[in-house]
Amino acid sequence: MNFAPLPSVDVAAVPADGLVLDVRENDEWAAGHVEGALHVPMSDFVARFGEVTEAADGRKAYVVCRVGGRSAQVTQYLVQQGMDAVNVDGGMLAWDGAGRPMVTDNGSPAFVL
Template structure:
């Protein structure tokens, strides 16, 4: 599959009850992320695929997000190849923040996209 054919969704269009998979690194996650998202750094996706598959066993669509959309596009492509219903969140967490979607941080400090 070529990235041009990869299903994408605008950050503003991700359902509030949608399943969001954040594939950024630990420091990026700690600085600011969407509440309720599952954090699974890109390098751990293959190793932890069973955990992810179990989390969406109800057939929910996986909205994959990173900072701007590059890493998440690769992960979404991989997940689709594994038979999951995955879409790339266009614009990543920067798009999420720009759309006015809420962020939380691990530290309790003002969340931001790193």
């Protein structure tokens, strides 16, 4: 069987106004996330798939988790559903390492859990 490679991008290639889909769990999200990202934990993903398709509205989804494993699985699922989705290489650790901005909901300093 021949599988197409999973589409992925470097954190630097994620546009500032791009749809970032964060599939980490609630405690990880609370510690720090991309401002404006859509948070749908992987554990809730299938049940909340409609929210993702509605938010994407035909746009590319940049899928992120902590290091890239969970987001790779979600990206593969989205691509199989016909969505334009890419995995963000290195996840939030790479995002933070590249100096990309992160926020918290309570105003405390953001970090990657």
